[in-house]
Amino acid sequence: MTIVFYVSSAVAIAATVLMLTRVRAVHALLYLIVSLLAVAVIFYVLGAPFVAALELIIYAGAIMVLFVFVVMLLNLGEETVRAERALLAPSMWIGPSVLAAILLAEFIWMLARGGVPPAQAVSIGPVEVGISLFGPYLIGVELTSMLLLGGLVGAYHLGSRKAPHTEVTHATHP
Amino acid sequence: MLPIRESFILAGILFTLGVIGVLARRNLVFILMSIEVMLNAAGLAFVVAGAQWRQPDGQVVFLFILAMAAAELSVGLALVLELYRQYKTLDTDVLSRMRG
Amino acid sequence: MLDLLWLVPAIPFASAFVLAVFGPRMRSKAVAVLGAGAIAVPAVLMLLIAAAFVSAPPAGGAYTQVLWTWIGVGSFRPAIAFYLDALSLVMVVVVTFVSFLIHVYSTEFMRGDEGYSRFFAYMNLFVASMVTLLLADNLLLLYLGWEGVGLCSYLLIGFWYQDPVNGLAGRKAFIVTRVGDTAMAVGLFLLFHSLGTLRIQDLLHTASDQWQIGSPYAVAAAALLLGGAVGKSAQLPLQTWLPDAMAGPTPTSALIHAATMVTAGVYLIARTHGLYELAPQVQLAVAVTGAATLLMAGCSALTQNDIKRVLAYSTISQIGYMFFALGVGAWGAAIFHFMTHAFFKALLFLAAGVVIEALHHEHNIFRMGGLRKELPAAFWTFLIGGCALAGLPLITAGYYSKDLILWSAANSTAGTAGLWVAGIAGVVLTSLYTFRLIFVVFFGQPATPVSHRPGPAMMIPAFVLAFLSITAGFATTPFAAFMAKALPELHEGGMGMSEVINSTVAGLAFLAGLLVAWYAYLSNPALGRAAATSRVGRVLHRFWFSDWGMDWFYDRLFVWPVVWSAKANKADIVDSIYTGLTRLAALCHRYFSLTETGRLRWYAAWIAGGSAFAVAIAMFL
Numbered sequence: 001m002t003i004v005f006y007v008s009s010a011v012a013i014a015a016t017v018l019m020l021t022r023v024r025a026v027h028a029l030l031y032l033i034v035s036l037l038a039v040a041v042i043f044y045v046l047g048a049p050f051v052a053a054l055e056l057i058i059y060a061g062a063i064m065v066l067f068v069f070v071v072m073l074l075n076l077g078e079e080t081v082r083a084e085r086a087l088l089a090p091s092m093w094i095g096p097s098v099l100a101a102i103l104l105a106e107f108i109w110m111l112a113r114g115g116v117p118p119a120q121a122v123s124i125g126p127v128e129v130g131i132s133l134f135g136p137y138l139i140g141v142e143l144t145s146m147l148l149l150g151g152l153v154g155a156y157h158l159g160s161r162k163a164p165h166t167e168v169t170h171a172t173h174p
Numbered sequence: 175m176l177p178i179r180e181s182f183i184l185a186g187i188l189f190t191l192g193v194i195g196v197l198a199r200r201n202l203v204f205i206l207m208s209i210e211v212m213l214n215a216a217g218l219a220f221v222v223a224g225a226q227w228r229q230p231d232g233q234v235v236f237l238f239i240l241a242m243a244a245a246e247l248s249v250g251l252a253l254v255l256e257l258y259r260q261y262k263t264l265d266t267d268v269l270s271r272m273r274g
Numbered sequence: 275m276l277d278l279l280w281l282v283p284a285i286p287f288a289s290a291f292v293l294a295v296f297g298p299r300m301r302s303k304a305v306a307v308l309g310a311g312a313i314a315v316p317a318v319l320m321l322l323i324a325a326a327f328v329s330a331p332p333a334g335g336a337y338t339q340v341l342w343t344w345i346g347v348g349s350f351r352p353a354i355a356f357y358l359d360a361l362s363l364v365m366v367v368v369v370t371f372v373s374f375l376i377h378v379y380s381t382e383f384m385r386g387d388e389g390y391s392r393f394f395a396y397m398n399l400f401v402a403s404m405v406t407l408l409l410a411d412n413l414l415l416l417y418l419g420w421e422g423v424g425l426c427s428y429l430l431i432g433f434w435y436q437d438p439v440n441g442l443a444g445r446k447a448f449i450v451t452r453v454g455d456t457a458m459a460v461g462l463f464l465l466f467h468s469l470g471t472l473r474i475q476d477l478l479h480t481a482s483d484q485w486q487i488g489s490p491y492a493v494a495a496a497a498l499l500l501g502g503a504v505g506k507s508a509q510l511p512l513q514t515w516l517p518d519a520m521a522g523p524t525p526t527s528a529l530i531h532a533a534t535m536v537t538a539g540v541y542l543i544a545r546t547h548g549l550y551e552l553a554p555q556v557q558l559a560v561a562v563t564g565a566a567t568l569l570m571a572g573c574s575a576l577t578q579n580d581i582k583r584v585l586a587y588s589t590i591s592q593i594g595y596m597f598f599a600l601g602v603g604a605w606g607a608a609i610f611h612f613m614t615h616a617f618f619k620a621l622l623f624l625a626a627g628v629v630i631e632a633l634h635h636e637h638n639i640f641r642m643g644g645l646r647k648e649l650p651a652a653f654w655t656f657l658i659g660g661c662a663l664a665g666l667p668l669i670t671a672g673y674y675s676k677d678l679i680l681w682s683a684a685n686s687t688a689g690t691a692g693l694w695v696a697g698i699a700g701v702v703l704t705s706l707y708t709f710r711l712i713f714v715v716f717f718g719q720p721a722t723p724v725s726h727r728p729g730p731a732m733m734i735p736a737f738v739l740a741f742l743s744i745t746a747g748f749a750t751t752p753f754a755a756f757m758a759k760a761l762p763e764l765h766e767g768g769m770g771m772s773e774v775i776n777s778t779v780a781g782l783a784f785l786a787g788l789l790v791a792w793y794a795y796l797s798n799p800a801l802g803r804a805a806a807t808s809r810v811g812r813v814l815h816r817f818w819f820s821d822w823g824m825d826w827f828y829d830r831l832f833v834w835p836v837v838w839s840a841k842a843n844k845a846d847i848v849d850s851i852y853t854g855l856t857r858l859a860a861l862c863h864r865y866f867s868l869t870e871t872g873r874l875r876w877y878a879a880w881i882a883g884g885s886a887f888a889v890a891i892a893m894f895l
Contacts, residue, residue, distance in 0.1 A: 059240065
């Protein structure tokens with residue numbers, strides 16, 4: 001099991017790095033999906049099969065399909081690809097990398113100092129999660145439903161084409 | 175024995191990679207993808223913590239993060255479409271009308 | 275009969291209200307009838323009440339009429355209640371009667387004035403307030419009347435408000451008396467705090483039970499009340515407002531600034547005499563204030579050339595005599611002098627008003643002259659008033675009241691020889707300035723032609739007052755007996771001067787003043803001019819003319835620092851803190867808005883950097 005963990009960790013990191021450096025959106029999306037799949041494997045290793053399945057179905061499945069549709073709707077041509085390539089100069093990566101390295105170093109340092117006791121592998125299946133979800137977290141579930149409804153309404157409103165007058169309010173800015 | 179510490183480090187690495195993506199890329203679609211990576215890393219940390227204490231709570235929170243990510247992305251992508259429709263670009267440095 | 279007492283203030287008040295609201299739409303004849311009638315009814319009523327009071331005195335020598343509780347807060351329950359005893363009875367009778375005469379006079383004097391109904395509304399309100407002041411059962415109600423008369427005084431001084439000078443005079447009167455009123459208010463707080471009541475009679479009993487003679491509380495309370503009295507009665511050092519108050523119409527000067535309101539301070543001290551007996555130091559201060567004021571004002575009166583200002587200074591001087599009497603413990607004599615003064619000073623003002631109107635609003639006495647034949651009625655009434663003021667022996671009322679005061683100063687345990695000498699010097703001065711005025715105005719060569727002759731409505735009140743100015747003096751003994759019911763009698767002792775010597779000296783002092791005036795202004799006018807134009811004379815003249823430089827002094831002491839600091843602080847230093855805040859906010863806005871680049875990545879970078887920093891803090895702290 002440990003080997004599986006390390007391999008999938010390596011795959012997740014590599015896929016994420018590759019995603020970040022792609023020029024074409026569709027390629028990046030495919031690497032992102034790979035990264036998510038690798039994380040799903042890690043969930044399984046950690047004894048969370050239900051979450052692993054959900055990661056597959058919802059994240060790698062539904063959400064990424066949404067992404068693909070958007071990328072297709074945008075229909076970014078060769079021109080954009082060339083522009084994107086020009087933007088990806090090596091110097092662009094220095095600042096963010098330094099900042100991220102500091103954050104990571106702090107994180108690891110705190111992790112090392114805190115000391116994590118080893119734990120036995122125990123699988124926590126959908127039953128326990130379900131009982132917990134509809135027991136103490138019931139209000140959270142209700143709130144989530146409202147959030148999703150809000151997302152639905154917002155996406156529908158923004159996606160509808162009958163809002164040309166929004167342009168006018170922007171133009172008044174000096 | 176579960177690789178708890180290693181899992182946390184993996185979550186940290188994925189999160190910082192997401193940060194790099196948000197800061198370095200200028201295309202909105204890539205920024206959204208990087209945000210997904212960051213959210214996923216945070217969810218991973220929760221699940222790891224849940225496994226550590228053998229509690230389902232970590233997974234429950236992951237589910238909430240999942241729902242939140244879905245809602246965020248649907249609105250975010252709708253905005254991306256609308257922006258592209260109006261400005262014919264997704265470069266965030268060009269879309270800087272909210273300058274003070 | 276006594277239970278009709280409440281009508282005495284209520285009728286003028288109602289009339290003032292009606293005149294204020296409907297006056298401008300009423301015909302002037304109706305205004306005159308209502309305005310004067312609203313005083314006539316209380317005056318008659320008061321005479322009837324006085325008759326009932328004297329013929330069948332109420333139990334305890336005082337009658338109290340409680341109308342309703344004014345304010346009820348815990349143990350603090352001042353009532354709208356009237357207290358009638360010998361003291362307030364005399365005061366109210368004199369006030370209502372003189373007010374009535376002056377109202378009758380005003381109906382003619384003010385005829386044709388734009389603010390005819392406004393004038394009567396103010397005057398009626400004044401009478402209502404004054405009667406409330408005099409009849410008040412507790413000090414709070416007294417204070418209400420006190421402020422009410424102050425308000426009417428202000429309104430009437432500035433009656434012809436189109437001229438800014440009159441408005442300034444009104445404001446000056448209001449502000450200067452406010453200084454005294456503030457002291458008085460503090461005195462009321464002190465009294466209520468330490469004695470727990472403001473009912474005057476309870477207060478005096480409790481005070482004499484609780485406080486020793488000379489206790490600091492008694493001294494403080496008496497001194498603070500004296501402050502109020504000094505302000506209202508235009509005594510040193512707050513006398514500066516009264517000469518300027520002559521800017522008001524002449525009937526106003528006669529009623530408010532001579533006969534009634536300015537003696538409110540005398541009434542206040544007489545009413546609270548128990549407090550002053552507990553504080554002999556303050557009582558001495560009252561006497562010294564009175565003596566100093568009567569001399570200073572007498573000197574100033576000598577140099578004035580405005581007929582009304584001469585009379586104003588003489589009013590200050592005569593009220594000085596009343597304070598003087600109060601200070602030596604001659605309570606009854608003070609009230610007696612108040613009464614005679616109300617008659618002869620009102621008379622003098624009314625006669626002066628006749629002269630002023632006859633000469634087309636000429637105030638300068640050196641542009642009058644020779645009016646004896648032109649205005650004989652005015653001359654004779656003025657002469658009677660002047661003789662009463664100066665104290666023509668044996669005939670006039672002023673002589674008897676002043677003589678009583680001087681005798682008390684000599685024969686009281688509180689009196690001293692110095693005070694008596696000051697009083698006698700005051701008699702010389704009074705006689706001197708009074709006859710200077712009479713000789714200059716009514717003798718010599720005519721300077722201004724007479725344009726207007728007074729009608730009966732103006733002369734009859736003057737005749738009545740002239741009659742009273744002479745006859746009131748013969749009532750000395752019964753009056754003293756009557757006052758003894760409300761006020762303690764003189765503590766005899768001191769020098770033990772006999773009445774004959776005192777009266778003779780006072781009479782001689784009168785004659786001395788008369789002779790000097792006759793010599794300097796009538797027989798040998800060049801001498802008077804020479805005295806006034808010599809070097810010493812010029813300096814003294816200027817000094818006295820400007821009221822001993824008091825206005826100048828107050829100007830330097832109070833007005834200049836305020837004006838100077840206002841000028842220095844033109845930019846408003848205090849405000850700069852707040853403008854500085856807004857400037858700081860604007861500055862911060864300018865610099866922080868630079869961070870609003872509109873670039874999403876920068877914002878994200880700031881968030882990431884901030885979280886790195888926050889985690890670092892969590893790590894190392």
